[in-house]
Amino acid sequence: MIVIPGILGTELKNSKTGETVWPSAFRTSQEGLPISPDLATNHDDLVPGNIIETVKLARLLPEVYVYRDLLLALRRYAGYRDGDWNNPSVDGYQDTFYVFPYDWRQDNVSNARELVRRITQLKSKLQRPDLKFNIVAHSMGGLIARYAAMYGDADLPPGDGPIQPTWAGAAHISKIAMIGVPNEGSADAFSTLVEGYSITEGLRRRVPLLNKLTAEDVVSAQSVFQLMPHRGAVRFLDENLQPLAVDLYDQEVWKQYGWSVIYSSPDFRRRRYAGAAGTDGESGKSEDELDAYLRATLQRTRRFHEALDAGAGSNSPVVLLAIGGDCEETLSSPVILRDQKRNRWVTLTRPREYRTSSGVKISRQQATDAMYAPGDGRVTRESLLGENLFKALPLYAVFGCDLHGELPRNKSLQDNALTAIVAEVMN
Secondary structure (H helix, E strand, C coil): CEEECCCCCEEEEECCCCCEEECCCCCCCCCCCCCCCCHHHCCCCEEEEEECCEECCCCCCCCEECCHHHHHHHHHHCCCEECCCCCCCCCCCCCEEEECCCCCCCCHHHHHHHHHHHHHHHHHHHCCCCCCEEEEEECHHHHHHHHHHHHCCCCCCCCCCCCCCCCHHHHCEEEEEEECCCCCCCHHHHHHHHHCECHHHHCCCCCHHHCCECHHHHCCCHHHHCCCCCHHHCCEECCCCCEECCCCCCHHHHHHHCCHHHHHCHHHHHHHHHHHCCCCCCCCHHHHHHHHHHHHHHHHHHHHHHHHHHCCCCCCCCEEEEEEECCEEEECCCEEEEECCCCEEEEECCCCCEECCCCCEECHHHHHHHHEEEEECCCEHHHHHCCCCCCCCCCEEEEECCCHHHHHHCHHHHHHHHHHHHHHHHC
């Protein structure tokens, strides 16, 4: 078995200083990834560490359990033992789980390709070329697993032509247990790009010092863009709470509505210009690079979504098991308003009372009913099931009442996931 955590679920360490940059109670010297239109070059000195089992940031603060309970369930109740990718035991394919930590800021395709390479190397060390793995993946980890199954070690094809899954990764993967996976994307990810991200918002126990991933941090992370709603699942509303056509892949749309710090923060743009200014004194060079970066990122996001959606109507040789939450209010449809006094657009990602341009009062409850859908607080039930994508729903689906960050800790969902996997193995 392979366990893949979701976004924020892997430690990030500075390879030069050894400093743990994530998770950390306080800001570090790290200011996010480089921003340039050449996306493949946007790397820094951070490397993935271990999966985050618990977080204890200070003696007087409570300990936060992240993936500890899921791993304990595998060890204590399912009879699995920890595996070592580099030095697997001779029988390391039996009742063994391997954790795949990764840099969750980077492109999901790159991480999926790395997963396939790691599996290939492991099978070679075990001398088991026919071996297949079951994957338990949380949140964004499920998108990495799905791409790996559908395309193996292949990059996204260039251009705008149709994409056809090869299912090259099915030689390595038997089934994927998808815990809170946004198969159609998440409007909450769009909200993150506009407002920033709180890791503890998805946990029952709040730890304010963990709220440190700002809108400036996330704009340099390709992965967050790739979590946005797919074209067929994008839903925006106008001031009258009626559907509004919006192209999330169009950089000019982002500019029009002032989305992300690239367009909402003059201070951010000034600092980025100064930090990237050339010696030739060429005015506007950095501004052009910011626009080109966003354009390139949105284009790659679109291709990533098209690649995942391309396999939705075919007979998958990999079994999909859906596990999630469906009783929490979850953002589904942001509202776009015109602020006439300030002559600017306002995008609501949280419901509130307001008046339309014609004077009609929209209550907070009306906005809530229109903007939210059942889910786990970050991923809707519809997205997990891929209701707008899959011709046939996942073979197995079970839901509980929990927040997104708590799903891996939910004992009932753990039991259902492991039972489904074991039942499939026995069959």
